[in-house]
Amino acid sequence: MTEDLAARIDRLESIDAIRQLVAKYSLALDMRDSDAWVGLFPEDVKVGGGKQGRKALRDWFDETMGMQFDGTSHHIGGHIIEFDDPDHAQGILYSKNEHETGPEWVIMQMMYFDQYERIDGRWYFRRRLPLYWYATDLNKPPIGDRKMRWPGVQPYHGSFHDLFPSWKQFWARDGKPHDAPVAEPAPLEKFIETMRAGAPLPRPRVRS
Template sequence: MTNAAAPADLLARIDRLESIEAIRQLAGKYSLSLDMRDLDAHVNLFAPDIRVGREKVGRAHLKAWVDDTLRDQFSGTSHHLGQHIIEFTDPDHAIGVVYSKNEHETGPEWVIMQMLYWDDYERIDGRWYFRRRLPCYWYATDLNKPPIGDRKMRWPGREPYQGTFHDLFPSWNAFWAARPDKAQLPEVAEPAPLECFLKTLRRGAPDPRIRVR
């Protein structure tokens, strides 16, 4: 069966699978290019008109910002990706969540970090790009200092502060605020609709304000 004769729904399903793989490759390329300091390869993973801060637009501004950040703070980095959930809003736009466990050589300390990225992806001229990456951190701490307690973001030379790892999803605070009646079975909500798992977990929550390192 040729593509021309294939049912439209089959072609759409194949396109979806190919797009999922392309987006997963995008996340992997992000980590590799960042760790190897190939900044041209890195910024070319983003849409050409990527917004950098509030007023700047374009890959050149992104490259300048990444360059400054890496030279000022890190001698070396390694980003290890975990689970990657991808959902489509239409054939050319998707959202995703990617876990990342990172290591940083920064001055006299070896800082480990657990975080996730909240991503927006866009297909432009047949290729998938990052439209936005929102980094949400749980902890950052010296390898020999477990981040027990509050304010788990503990960079050398800075006051500890709270990350935004749980702020994307209201379920975290709702879980700890609830006091279940153990004499009764809990109610179970209906499963999220297809392509709405992440949206359902968000429950309309606003994006958190991300503190720059």
């Protein structure tokens, strides 16, 4: 009983720490504190292009934030957290963002697919996969296809629905009811995995 209670308390503390982690990410990003931001990732974080480590990630941050945006604000929403084991978890997080970029004010709706890892008692992002629905000037509703519409960039698809096959399956039957039996509720800690149904990770273009 004591071990079970300790495990349950640890799980609650971990959930809170992970929720704090995503809030810290937004604050450090919007305040342009690159040291605080990269400290949310482990020392061996993979950056891309064969690079890894916090220094390489900080270089990417400084270059990207300095070139693309005059200011940003990231508003985090619903957050699902599920544990693979006591030190590894995954999550889905909604985010509504605003970007001042030259003469345009770009609003964005997106979600993150996260993988978290606890190292030496502290939770970090092992990986953040951004999935975008739209980005557009505040005065230009993103009606139609290719909803990612940044100034000076050709519109493109943002992968918002690509992690979950249910989106394409729904529209393949024109939204009509179907005769398949109603599925059982997803097992505990398997809601995200059940919805993904083995779908591969998409490769979206990266914008924070």
